[in-house]
Amino acid sequence: MALCAEADIADPxxxxxVLQIGEAFFHGFVVKKDGEIxxxxxxxxxxxxxxxxxxxxxxxxxxxxxMCGWHGAVxxxxxxxxxGGPCAGGKLTPWPVEAGGGIIRTA
Numbered sequence: 001m002a003l004c005a006e007a008d009i010a011d012p013x014x015x016x017x018v019l020q021i022g023e024a025f026f027h028g029f030v031v032k033k034d035g036e037i038x039x040x041x042x043x044x045x046x047x048x049x050x051x052x053x054x055x056x057x058x059x060x061x062x063x064x065x066x067m068c069g070w071h072g073a074v075x076x077x078x079x080x081x082x083x084g085g086p087c088a089g090g091k092l093t094p095w096p097v098e099a100g101g102g103i104i105r106t107a
Contacts, residue, residue: 012063
């Protein structure tokens with residue numbers, strides 16, 4: 001399933017997605033950094049809240065890390081590993097995404 005054009009996400013940058021699957025909704029986000037992309041389920045492993053408090057605001061102001069807006073946990077954008085905050089050592093749940101032909105897709 002196509003999500004967006006690769007050019008729609010800045011580098012570094014992020015974008016959230018809500019997909020309807022039957023009657024359920026899936027919340028995920030894609031991060032682009034150094035030309036690579038990674039997809040994550042939009043839930044912090046610390047308390048289960050969504051990462052972003054504002055639409056598409058998943059990264060720190062300098063774009064170097066993913067930051068949970070609720071409790072300040074910070075994560076490596078491409079590995080999902082928590083490197084600081086209340087869930088240090090934890091990981092975000094991956095969401096399989098890929099880029100090809102200028103389009104970002106998920107399975």
